[in-house]
Amino acid sequence: MHATLATLELRKVQKSFPSVRALKDVSLAAYPGRVHALLGENGAGKSTLIKVASGALQPDGGEILLNGAPVRLTPRTAKSAGIRVLHQERQIALTRSVAENVLLDRPTRGRFGLVTAGGLARAAGERLARVGADLDPHAPAWTLTVAQMQLLELARAVSDDATCIIMDEPTASLHRAEIERLFTVVRQVRDSGIAVVYISHHLDEVMELADDYTVLRDGSEVASGLVSEVTTARLVSHMFGDEVSLRREDVHEGGTRPGDVVIELDRASFGGAVRSVSLAARRGEVLAVTGAVGCGSREVAHLMSGAIKPTSGTVRILGSGRGSRRAAARAGVGFLPADRKREGLLLDRSIVDNALLAENGITRRPLFHPLSATRRAADACRRLAVKLSDVRSPIRGLSGGNQQKVILARWLRVGSEVLILDEPTAGVDIPSKSEIYRLIRQHAVEGRAVVLFSTEYQEIRCVADRVLVMRDGRIAGEIEGENATEHRIFEMELGA
Ligand SMILES: Nc1ncnc2c1ncn2[C@@H]1O[C@H](COP(=O)(O)OP(=O)(O)OP(=O)(O)O)[C@@H](O)[C@H]1O
Ligand SMILES: [Mg+2]
Numbered sequence: 001m002h003a004t005l006a007t008l009e010l011r012k013v014q015k016s017f018p019s020v021r022a023l024k025d026v027s028l029a030a031y032p033g034r035v036h037a038l039l040g041e042n043g044a045g046k047s048t049l050i051k052v053a054s055g056a057l058q059p060d061g062g063e064i065l066l067n068g069a070p071v072r073l074t075p076r077t078a079k080s081a082g083i084r085v086l087h088q089e090r091q092i093a094l095t096r097s098v099a100e101n102v103l104l105d106r107p108t109r110g111r112f113g114l115v116t117a118g119g120l121a122r123a124a125g126e127r128l129a130r131v132g133a134d135l136d137p138h139a140p141a142w143t144l145t146v147a148q149m150q151l152l153e154l155a156r157a158v159s160d161d162a163t164c165i166i167m168d169e170p171t172a173s174l175h176r177a178e179i180e181r182l183f184t185v186v187r188q189v190r191d192s193g194i195a196v197v198y199i200s201h202h203l204d205e206v207m208e209l210a211d212d213y214t215v216l217r218d219g220s221e222v223a224s225g226l227v228s229e230v231t232t233a234r235l236v237s238h239m240f241g242d243e244v245s246l247r248r249e250d251v252h253e254g255g256t257r258p259g260d261v262v263i264e265l266d267r268a269s270f271g272g273a274v275r276s277v278s279l280a281a282r283r284g285e286v287l288a289v290t291g292a293v294g295c296g297s298r299e300v301a302h303l304m305s306g307a308i309k310p311t312s313g314t315v316r317i318l319g320s321g322r323g324s325r326r327a328a329a330r331a332g333v334g335f336l337p338a339d340r341k342r343e344g345l346l347l348d349r350s351i352v353d354n355a356l357l358a359e360n361g362i363t364r365r366p367l368f369h370p371l372s373a374t375r376r377a378a379d380a381c382r383r384l385a386v387k388l389s390d391v392r393s394p395i396r397g398l399s400g401g402n403q404q405k406v407i408l409a410r411w412l413r414v415g416s417e418v419l420i421l422d423e424p425t426a427g428v429d430i431p432s433k434s435e436i437y438r439l440i441r442q443h444a445v446e447g448r449a450v451v452l453f454s455t456e457y458q459e460i461r462c463v464a465d466r467v468l469v470m471r472d473g474r475i476a477g478e479i480e481g482e483n484a485t486e487h488r489i490f491e492m493e494l495g496a
Contacts, residue, residue: 005068007032007195008053008083008164013062015048017397019389022048024219025062030164030195035186037210037227038199041239041429042401043387044216046199047088050166053197054078054085079105082163086153086170088199088400088427092141099124099137102155127155131185146173146339147293154182158189165189166197169400171205172427173338175293175455183209201401201429203232215239240431248482251437251462253445258465259283262449263304263333263418268313273299275473276313281418281449286440288452288460288484291470292493298338300470301422301453305335318417334416336407338423338453345403351391352377355406355413380409383439385432401427405436412439419443422453437463457486471495 006029015023022045030036038046051057053064055073064073066081073083092101102124121137128135133151135144144152150170157165167186171179186209190196200206206213207227214224215238223238264280274296281287291297302308303315317333346354355377377391384405388398395403404427411419421440425433440463444450454460460467464481469492477492 004031006030006065007067008197009065009068010049010053011063011065013049013052013064014060015045015052015057016060019393020219022219023052023059026214026216026219026221027062028053028197028214028221028224030166030197031212032163032193032195033190034211035190035196035198035209037206037213038197038216039203039206039213039235039239040216042405042427042432043399044239045219046216047168047399048219049216050085050087050168050197050199053166054083056085082161084157084159084162084165086150086157086165086167088168088172090149090153092149092152094140094142096141097137098128098135098139098141098144098152101141101152102127102137104156105159124155127158128152130158131155132181147175147178150174150178150182154185158185162189162194164195164197166199168199169201169427170198171200171202172400173423177293179205201427203235206235207232217241236430239429246430246434246437246458246462248462250434251441253441256284256445256465258285259447262318263451264316265300265303265310266314266316268300268303268310268315269473270296270299270303270308270311273473274303274310277470277473277475278313279468279475281451283417283447283449284444285465286444286450286452286463286481288454288464288467288481289470290453290455290460290467290489290493291476295470295493296473297453297470298422299473301335301338301420301451304418304451305333305337305420307335332414332417334411334414334419336411336419336421336424338426345395345407347396348394350393351381351386351388351395351398351406354395355380355391355410357410376413380413381406383412384409384435401429401432404428405432408436408439412443415443415446416448418449418451420451420453423455424452425456425459433459434462457489460484460489461486469493 009029011027012025013023026049040046052059055075055078063070099121124137131151131154133155135148170182186196198210210227213227215222259282261280261282265277267276267278269276277300289297289300303310352374356373374391381388386402386405395406408424425436440450452463461484464484466481467479467484469476469489471493479488
């Protein structure tokens with residue numbers, strides 16, 4: 001099929017963890033100048049395969065070839081062969097500068113001794129410019145947004161000596177406009193003859209970007225071929241075994257009657273980001289808030305959760321007039337932050353601890369029966385089909401999408417009066433999304449309020465009763481959920 005040699009080839013790779021066979025005879029070949037999509041549901045084995053391909057994990061069996069020659073990969077040999085990985089877990093030294101992070105994998109000494117700070121900044125600046133990232137090389141990394149961190153990692157990967165760039169869900173926490181920019185970079189990288197392996201749960205991205213595909217299911221390779229010869233529907237059935245759809249009709253069961261207001265913003269401002277925003281979320285409804293990058297919706301989410309205080313105006317929870325984080329928690333405000341790595345997870349603690357974290361915090365019961373906790377956590381995870389072998393094991397051993405589901409299970413269990421969700425399904429596969437949408441609806445139908453901050457048109461359309469579109473820190477308009485087509489939302493974002 002291909003005249004050229006594969007830059008990186010995996011042949012019948014196997015890998016087991018103590019409790020699971022994560023890879024069973026999986027093969028994949030990445031060719032220069034082509035994008036290879038790696039697909040599969042949460043826990044299918046995608047990230048594990050990537051770790052094997054980058055020398056981070058040693059396979060139990062199978063072969064790895066670089067330009068046709070068998071090798072034993074270690075992180076060091078993979079790096080010197082030009083294999084670069086953007087892992088699903090962010091790899092950024094938060095206290096270091098942007099420049100230091102971009103050049104993390106480069107020797108710290110230049111040809112004539114130590115590299116100067118200015119030289120470092122210049123070299124990093126060039127790399128950042130290449131991916132269209134307008135970042136200050138001197139800024140500490142912790143000041144960046146999630147999207148900026150993603151670009152930083154991309155800038156690091158796109159070095160001169162890269163031969164194969166592997167991206168594990170690079171768009172999971174990116175905004176629509178940022179995704180477009182990423183695509184442009186991926187195409188440039190591809191056109192320069194680099195092999196790209198691309199993991200995503202968004203099949204539209206795959207259809208747009210990829211040349212070849214491989215589908216994993218339960219650690220086995222179930223399909224592969226040319227993207228030009230497959231349909232989205234076919235890929236979906238390879239991934240999940242049957243039809244799955246994300247439609248409003250499947251999620252909305254009859255209408256709900258909105259009740260009292262449980263949380264409201266009254267002419268609330270936050271610096272220049274949020275300008276005199278008034279909005280109210282009522283019981284029984286899912287209110288979606290959306291908008292383009294920098295529209296202020298993220299700040300509104302943080303105002304509502306009590307994480308930040310308005311510089312003027314008020315945030316009222318259940319009419320309490322107080323908006324501190326503690327008041328919010330006491331009043332039963334649940335908050336699922338967009339950046340789960342930074343705010344939402346205790347990676348070394350068990351799945352039980354992570355699933356019940358909110359509950360423990362709120363009921364303030366320092367001691368509770370471990371057996372019943374285990375049972376409750378297992379129950380919560382079952383509802384969201386979290387793929388796991390033992391709830392008492394560390395959450396670190398779960399796949400990325402399954403970690404996200406555990407955090408969500410945490411908040412859905414608590415039954416908070418108001419649930420604030422910021423990009424709740426980032427990195428989650430399609431069947432789990434549809435289950436999550438049903439649970440979100442149910443939460444509202446049972447008489448609670450849900451405020452959904454999302455930039456995914458399809459998600460908004462499936463779940464929301466009302467949609468507020470923000471622009472330049474203000475509410476640009478409101479759309480009824482059933483009329484919230486991609487087109488309408490987009491028009492409003494642009495101010496058309
Ligand atoms: N360090 C580990 N210890 C134990 N089990 C692990 C470890 N890493 C992965 N697994 C298990 O291996 C299987 C495959 O996980 P992997 O992270 O490769 O999935 P994935 O396809 O990347 O999923 P996602 O879309 O959710 O990111 C899962 O059952 C997972 O729980
Ligand atoms: Mg993964």
